[in-house]
Amino acid sequence: MQIAVLGTGRVGSQLARGLAAAGHRVVLGSRNPDARAPGTEPVVPVRSYADAVADAEVVLLAVPFAAAAELLVGLGDLGGRILIDATNPIGVDTAGRTGADLVAAAATNARVVKAFNTIGAEHMADARFAGGAAFALLAGDDEAARDVVGGLAEALGFEPVHLGDLATARHAEAAARLWIHLVFARGYGRDIGVGLLRRPIPPLSTARSTKESQVSKKILIVASNPTVSAQTGWPVGFWLSELTHPYAEFVQAGYEVTIVSPDGGPIRPDDYSDPRHESGYSADDILSLGFLSSPRHAGLLVDTVALSQVDPSGYDAVFLVGGQAPMFTFHNDERVHRLIADAHQQGKVVAVVCHATAALLKARTPDGELLVKDKTWTGFANSEEDAADAAVGRKLQPFRIEDEARAITGTNFIVQRAFRPHAVRDGNLITGQQQNSGAAAARLVIEALGH
Ligand SMILES: NC(=O)c1ccc[n+]([C@@H]2O[C@H](COP(=O)([O-])OP(=O)(O)OC[C@H]3O[C@@H](n4cnc5c(N)ncnc54)[C@H](OP(=O)(O)O)[C@@H]3O)[C@@H](O)[C@H]2O)c1
Numbered sequence: 184m185q186i187a188v189l190g191t192g193r194v195g196s197q198l199a200r201g202l203a204a205a206g207h208r209v210v211l212g213s214r215n216p217d218a219r220a221p222g223t224e225p226v227v228p229v230r231s232y233a234d235a236v237a238d239a240e241v242v243l244l245a246v247p248f249a250a251a252a253e254l255l256v257g258l259g260d261l262g263g264r265i266l267i268d269a270t271n272p273i274g275v276d277t278a279g280r281t282g283a284d285l286v287a288a289a290a291t292n293a294r295v296v297k298a299f300n301t302i303g304a305e306h307m308a309d310a311r312f313a314g315g316a317a318f319a320l321l322a323g324d325d326e327a328a329r330d331v332v333g334g335l336a337e338a339l340g341f342e343p344v345h346l347g348d349l350a351t352a353r354h355a356e357a358a359a360r361l362w363i364h365l366v367f368a369r370g371y372g373r374d375i376g377v378g379l380l381r382r383p384i385p386p387l388s389t390a391r392s393t394k395e396s397q398v399s400k401k402i403l404i405v406a407s408n409p410t411v412s413a414q415t416g417w418p419v420g421f422w423l424s425e426l427t428h429p430y431a432e433f434v435q436a437g438y439e440v441t442i443v444s445p446d447g448g449p450i451r452p453d454d455y456s457d458p459r460h461e462s463g464y465s466a467d468d469i470l471s472l473g474f475l476s477s478p479r480h481a482g483l484l485v486d487t488v489a490l491s492q493v494d495p496s497g498y499d500a501v502f503l504v505g506g507q508a509p510m511f512t513f514h515n516d517e518r519v520h521r522l523i524a525d526a527h528q529q530g531k532v533v534a535v536v537c538h539a540t541a542a543l544l545k546a547r548t549p550d551g552e553l554l555v556k557d558k559t560w561t562g563f564a565n566s567e568e569d570a571a572d573a574a575v576g577r578k579l580q581p582f583r584i585e586d587e588a589r590a591i592t593g594t595n596f597i598v599q600r601a602f603r604p605h606a607v608r609d610g611n612l613i614t615g616q617q618q619n620s621g622a623a624a625a626r627l628v629i630e631a632l633g634h
Contacts, residue, residue, distance in 0.1 A: 505537025
């Protein structure tokens with residue numbers, strides 16, 4: 184099926200990616216088809232809105248609600264095409280009408296179906312959750328059109344649920360408000376979906392695998408927001424393997440993982456940690472390559488939740504990812520210091536790897552002591568800084584973790600041979616030396632949590 188997805192933002196890009204992966208011919212429509220945000224790759228062709236719609240059988244609206252009417256009026260006669268309305272009229276006075284009703288009023292000769300508005304964009308290319316599929320609530324006057332959209336939803340892993348005519352879109356818009364309330368006002372995190380649960384309960388022995396029947400532990404992975412290195416002027420981010428390798432360990436242990444960042448929004452890996460980078464530095468990191476190639480997983484990096492939106496009490500462990508950026512972000516970020524100090528104080532497991540240990544140079548317990556006081560721990564070694572500086576021919580970091588750690592009295596900082604996997608557990612504090620130590624640190628977290 185030929186589909187035009189209008190809007191190249193979070194919802195548009197995820198749905199375009201998922202629908203293309205399901206075998207549909209997808210074109211993205213954009214206000215500026217030639218402009219692209221730095222670092223983003225086109226997953227499908229990008230055209231003007233009118234060109235994208237020209238050959239399409241189905242048009243999917245994924246722009247801010249406030250921009251929808253003008254766009255639709257500009258498109259003119261839609262020739263009976265199916266128009267999927269994925270927008271939500273958040274913060275807009277609709278004078279008691281549904282958003283779908285206003286979209287339908289602005290569209291000429293379109294069969295409008297409300298759909299894909301009830302969960303976060305990052306789940307739309309793959310709507311399967313631990314408890315089953317999220318529902319895709321379908322509202323539209325034309326039943327055949329709803330069936331078509333239901334088929335598209337199914338291909339993305341949703342369970343299609345027909346609400347009825349377009350007036351019933353009010354239920355779909357209410358479901359979106361419920362999701363937003365749970366995520367942003369109640370701190371449930373974005374990794375939740377809304378769907379139907381059914382009776383009867385299948386017998387445990389056949390319905391659940393051993394893994395599923397375990398009480399799931401919850402891990403909060405915190406990666407740095409992107410910044411610019413004050414030392415080199417390069418854009419810097421988190422180190423990919425330090426996120427993906429622990430992620431794989433945790434999900435294989437049956438844990439639920441939430442990836443967040445201090446400020447929220449998109450996060451980006453350091454160039455040298457990206458297996459696709461021209462340097463080839465991380466070319467053998469096939470786990471990270473797989474993570475980036477999977478729409479659902481890559482989507483976890485597109486729009487992270489901010490720490491302020493997270494309730495850390497709901498997690499069993501906190502895991503700080505290293506990379507180049509934490510030397511400039513985590514190092515002086517009191518939100519990060521407080522997160523790990525409080526979590527440690529509450530007996531939760533705190534893991535910090537590589538340059539994220541810059542946070543441990545400053546994090547203090549409520550009684551004012553450094554968190555690492557009397558602790559044995561590790562972090563990026565001077566021998567590794569020497570090797571990294573030599574590889575790029577310049578000094579990369581403004582200071583060195585090992586120098587700073589050794590200057591602290593009453594703490595035991597240890598390192599092993601350069602770039603060898605090395606993780607240390609001292610009580611509930613777990614540290615990893617560098618980028619090859621993420622999995623080892625994650626395994627110690629699993630051990631500390633009692634599996
Ligand atoms: N984010 C979610 O999790 C989520 C979930 C369910 C539903 N929704 C709904 O889906 C719609 C799209 O949300 P989104 O999160 O994808 O938004 P977004 O990331 O801000 O992207 C919206 C896209 O719409 C296009 N656009 C056209 N006119 C615009 C304007 N005047 N201002 C800004 N962008 C404009 C832009 O693409 P071009 O520049 O390429 O034209 C932009 O990238 C919204 O109605 C939202 O309520 C969002």
